[in-house]
Amino acid sequence: MSTKVALLGFGTVGKGTYNALTTNADIIEKKTGKRIEVVKILERNQKVIDSGLAPKELFTQDYDSILADPEIKIVAEILGGFEPATSFMLRALKAGKHVVTPNKAVIAANYDLFKSTAAENGVCIRYEASVGGAIPVIETINKSLVANSITKIEGIVNGTTNYILTKMEDENISYEDALRQAQEHGFAEADPTADVEGIDAANKLTILMAEAWGVYIKPDQFERIGISKLTRDDLRLATQHGCKLKLLASAEKKPDGTINAFVRPTEVPSDSPLASVRNEFNGILLTCNMADLIFLSGRGAGKDPTGSAMAADIIALA
Amino acid sequence: MSTKVALLGFGTVGKGTYNALTTNADIIEKKTGKRIEVVKILERNQKVIDSGLAPKELFTQDYDSILADPEIKIVAEILGGFEPATSFMLRALKAGKHVVTPNKAVIAANYDLFKSTAAENGVCIRYEASVGGAIPVIETINKSLVANSITKIEGIVNGTTNYILTKMEDENISYEDALRQAQEHGFAEADPTADVEGIDAANKLTILMAEAWGVYIKPDQFERIGISKLTRDDLRLATQHGCKLKLLASAEKKPDGTINAFVRPTEVPSDSPLASVRNEFNGILLTCNMADLIFLSGRGAGKDPTGSAMAADIIALA
Numbered sequence: 001m002s003t004k005v006a007l008l009g010f011g012t013v014g015k016g017t018y019n020a021l022t023t024n025a026d027i028i029e030k031k032t033g034k035r036i037e038v039v040k041i042l043e044r045n046q047k048v049i050d051s052g053l054a055p056k057e058l059f060t061q062d063y064d065s066i067l068a069d070p071e072i073k074i075v076a077e078i079l080g081g082f083e084p085a086t087s088f089m090l091r092a093l094k095a096g097k098h099v100v101t102p103n104k105a106v107i108a109a110n111y112d113l114f115k116s117t118a119a120e121n122g123v124c125i126r127y128e129a130s131v132g133g134a135i136p137v138i139e140t141i142n143k144s145l146v147a148n149s150i151t152k153i154e155g156i157v158n159g160t161t162n163y164i165l166t167k168m169e170d171e172n173i174s175y176e177d178a179l180r181q182a183q184e185h186g187f188a189e190a191d192p193t194a195d196v197e198g199i200d201a202a203n204k205l206t207i208l209m210a211e212a213w214g215v216y217i218k219p220d221q222f223e224r225i226g227i228s229k230l231t232r233d234d235l236r237l238a239t240q241h242g243c244k245l246k247l248l249a250s251a252e253k254k255p256d257g258t259i260n261a262f263v264r265p266t267e268v269p270s271d272s273p274l275a276s277v278r279n280e281f282n283g284i285l286l287t288c289n290m291a292d293l294i295f296l297s298g299r300g301a302g303k304d305p306t307g308s309a310m311a312a313d314i315i316a317l318a
Numbered sequence: 319m320s321t322k323v324a325l326l327g328f329g330t331v332g333k334g335t336y337n338a339l340t341t342n343a344d345i346i347e348k349k350t351g352k353r354i355e356v357v358k359i360l361e362r363n364q365k366v367i368d369s370g371l372a373p374k375e376l377f378t379q380d381y382d383s384i385l386a387d388p389e390i391k392i393v394a395e396i397l398g399g400f401e402p403a404t405s406f407m408l409r410a411l412k413a414g415k416h417v418v419t420p421n422k423a424v425i426a427a428n429y430d431l432f433k434s435t436a437a438e439n440g441v442c443i444r445y446e447a448s449v450g451g452a453i454p455v456i457e458t459i460n461k462s463l464v465a466n467s468i469t470k471i472e473g474i475v476n477g478t479t480n481y482i483l484t485k486m487e488d489e490n491i492s493y494e495d496a497l498r499q500a501q502e503h504g505f506a507e508a509d510p511t512a513d514v515e516g517i518d519a520a521n522k523l524t525i526l527m528a529e530a531w532g533v534y535i536k537p538d539q540f541e542r543i544g545i546s547k548l549t550r551d552d553l554r555l556a557t558q559h560g561c562k563l564k565l566l567a568s569a570e571k572k573p574d575g576t577i578n579a580f581v582r583p584t585e586v587p588s589d590s591p592l593a594s595v596r597n598e599f600n601g602i603l604l605t606c607n608m609a610d611l612i613f614l615s616g617r618g619a620g621k622d623p624t625g626s627a628m629a630a631d632i633i634a635l636a
Contacts, residue, residue: 020465020608030532031464128462134609136454136462143461144446144454146349147338147629214348273615276594281611290338290626291452291616293599297591298612308608311465 002035003318006066008088009079010043010054013102013129016307017076018054021314028311034318036311040066063088067095074317076310077101086110093117093125100313102129102306105194108203111216126313131204132157132282134305135298136312141211145288150212152287153251157204159280159300160195161227161247163187165265166279169235169244175228187280197226198247198263205249205263208284213253217261222251225264234265243267244275273297320353321636324384326406327397328361328372331420331447334625335394336372339632346629352636354629358384381406385413392635394628395419404428411435411443418631420447420624423512426521429534444631449522450475450600452623453616454630459529459604466606468530470570475522477598477618478513479545479565481505484597487553487562493546505598515544516565516581523567523581526602531571535579540569543582552583561585562593591615 005021007014021028021036029035041058043049049059066072075092077099079085086106089099094117101107107114107127118125128138132155141150156162160182167178179196182188194200202219210216227247238245248266253259268274273295277283282300287293299305323339325332339346339354347353359376361367367377384390393410395417397403404424407417412435419425425432425445436443446456450473459468474480478500485496497514500506512518520537528534545565556563566584571577586592591613595601600618605611617623 016608024465024467024608027467028465031460134462134606134612136458136612139457139462140454142349143634144452144457144630145626146633147342147346147626149342149345271594271596273591273594276589276591278589283613288452288626290334290342290622290629292620292623294452294454294614294616295601296612296614299610302610304608305610308463308465308606311608312462315464316461 002037003073004037004039004071005074005076005314006040006042006072007038008042008075008077010041010048011078011080012303013306013310014041014078015053016303017078017310019304020307020311028315032315034315036314036318039072040069042066067091072097074098074100074314076314077103078310082106082109089114089125090117093121093123096121096123098123098317099125100310100317101125101127102310103127104130104200104203104207108206108219111206111210124317126317127207128313129306129309131207132284132296133298133300133302134308135282135284135296135300137208137284137296138211140294140296141208141286145286145291145294148288148290150286150288151253153208153212153284154274155204155208155249155282155284156246156274156277157249157282157284157300158195158201158247159282160188160192161201162277162282163280164196165227165235165245165247168232172232174232175230196228198224201247201249201263205251205261209251209259209261213259215259217259222261223264224262227265230265238267241267242270244270246274246277320355321391322355322357322389323392323394323632324358324360324390325356326360326393326395328359328366329396329398330621331624331628332359332396333371334621335396335628337622338625338629346633350633352633354632354636357390358387360384385409390415392416392418392632394632395421396628400424400427407432407443408435411439411441414439414441416441416635417443418628418635419443419445420628422448422518422521422525426524426537429524429528442635444635445525446631447624447627449525450602450614451616451618451620452626453600453602453614453618455526455602455614456529458612458614459526463604463606463609463612466608468571468604468606470605471526471530471568471602472592473522473526473567473600473602474564474592474595475567475600475602475618476513476519476565477600478506478510480595480600481598482514482545483553483563483565486548486550490550492550493548514546516542519565519567519581523569523579527569527577527579531577533577535577540579541582542580545583548583556585559585560588562588564592
């Protein structure tokens with residue numbers, strides 16, 4: 001018996017998710033005994049439908065038919081943006097379907113609503129791919145570190161800004177020149193605001209805090225400073241201090257229970273594992289009362305890495 | 319309803335496991351809804367029993383009474399060594415109890431036997447703590463990377479040798495002097511053979527290959543070279559090559575399916591995340607066909623880190 005899945009959207013991450021589920025279907029079945037079958041893809045871009053990357057008969061433009069199909073147990077939202085992603089996910093949960101998404105902005109904006117809607121309908125919403133791409137940080141917090149009190153979360157969780165900062169340091173170039181390089185290499189969008197102003201990193205920090213501590217602190221409730229005002233002098237100064245300058249998303253839980261959270265350029269000591277996170281890579285350092293330090297790193301974005309995390313969540317739900 | 323657990327042994331890791339389950343019992347219950355209760359501890363050392371670290375009435379010297387107790391669902395083996403650890407674990411599985419262990423030597427020596435005995439009796443054996451201590455590498459391979467074909471495993475999986483190599487490099491001292499320091503700091507045993515000759519690392523590589531590829535390649539079936547013959551010159555040469563010398567446990571799966579595995583001192587490029595693994599820390603780099611590179615690091619040994627991984631396995635079984 002296979003588990004039937006619908007994908008909403010067939011852009012970059014949609015293709016990556018489809019790839020991961022199909023290319024490695026035999027490995028997945030051997031490891032888990034489960035067969036995952038993508039039975040519908042919601043997509044209206046005819047070029048994408050005609051691309052041949054998935055059988056044409058999978059495509060539909062009718063979301064209601066997906067919701068009405070009792071055989072579809074899992075809906076993977078990969079549309080991006082706030083709407084219709086938010087309402088589509090809520091409708092899927094209310095229709096008794098599990099939801100998987102990499103959409104950090106939507107989860108961070110409505111964390112409680114998604115969690116309560118899922119619980120009320122006896123289903124789950126999973127979003128490992130929303131933080132750190134392929135890096136299993138949410139699984140690690142919730143499963144592997146479940147017997148720990150996590151005291152500190154420090155992450156380089158935005159690949160665009162880390163790429164820019166690495167280039168600025170390695171090549172001694174200005175922010176503007178490094179941003180241009182990032183855009184040319186596909187690591188920054190034409191409008192880079194959400195990345196360079198730390199909005200994306202703040203969304204991810206909101207999610208990590210919620211997972212680690214069960215608190216919902218919205219992205220606009222803590223300090224957020226981006227990298228767009230940084231100069232070569234700032235990086236030079238960090239080097240002089242024996243540090244690397246990184247856009248750090250950091251949250252610390254004090255013994256009295258208060259949480260100190262921020263996203264801002266921070267000098268990280270060169271011997272910290274965070275200092276070794278270069279280019280578009282992400283890294284997350286967790287401080288815990290039993291495990292001590294746990295560091296995870298890998299690709300925080302991209303078609304296949306994000307697809308890998310989406311597929312893992314889908315398989316876990318199956 | 320609580321899940322009842324018996325610990326076999328109350329040495330360092332036994333105490334760490336007990337600590338993790340009791341200190342963070344409220345966190346565990348809040349996160350999972352499960353209450354884990356240690357109801358028996360097999361231990362005959364009277365000093366340990368009298369230590370006050372666990373209630374005296376939990377201790378027993380009668381393993382049969384543990385096996386005969388239908389309420390005990392999980393047995394955590396923390397005796398170390400081959401016997402009676404091996405036969406105690408097999409008896410627990412045959413009695414229909416799940417088993418959790420950090421004992422890499424025993425698992426590597428009898429991987430197939432433990433797996434088949436568990437399957438025949440409808441129970442599980444888990445050993446996250448056996449590789450990389452608190453680092454969630456087995457969970458990552460089996461869950462988070464389930465939609466990946468893993469092509470390469472490279473690990474610094476022995477803290478003792480990594481501590482010695484770090485000291486040799488940092489302080490420009492001989493192998494013998496660094497070993498002495500490691501022994502003084504409790505990072506090396508009086509008889510360091512299993513660590514410095516790469517036996518411990520080979521056991522862990524056997525386990526990682528079995529998890530990643532479903533193949534059982536015993537530790538004596540691949541090349542193993544330890545660090546006891548290394549000199550300051552070897553480390554100096556590595557530095558000249560822009561590398562760090564590390565005791566690497568490495569396994570690569572070629573496109574034709576053959577596996578090339580070894581444990582030996584290896585020059586690791588300075589910009590590899592493996593190069594940043596210092597002192598007694600462990601780190602594992604996984605190369606995958608979807609997620610690309612995933613790097614995990616943390617404490618590979620010690621009371622609470624190992625206890626953290628033991629507790630996570632126990633909770634997952636509960």
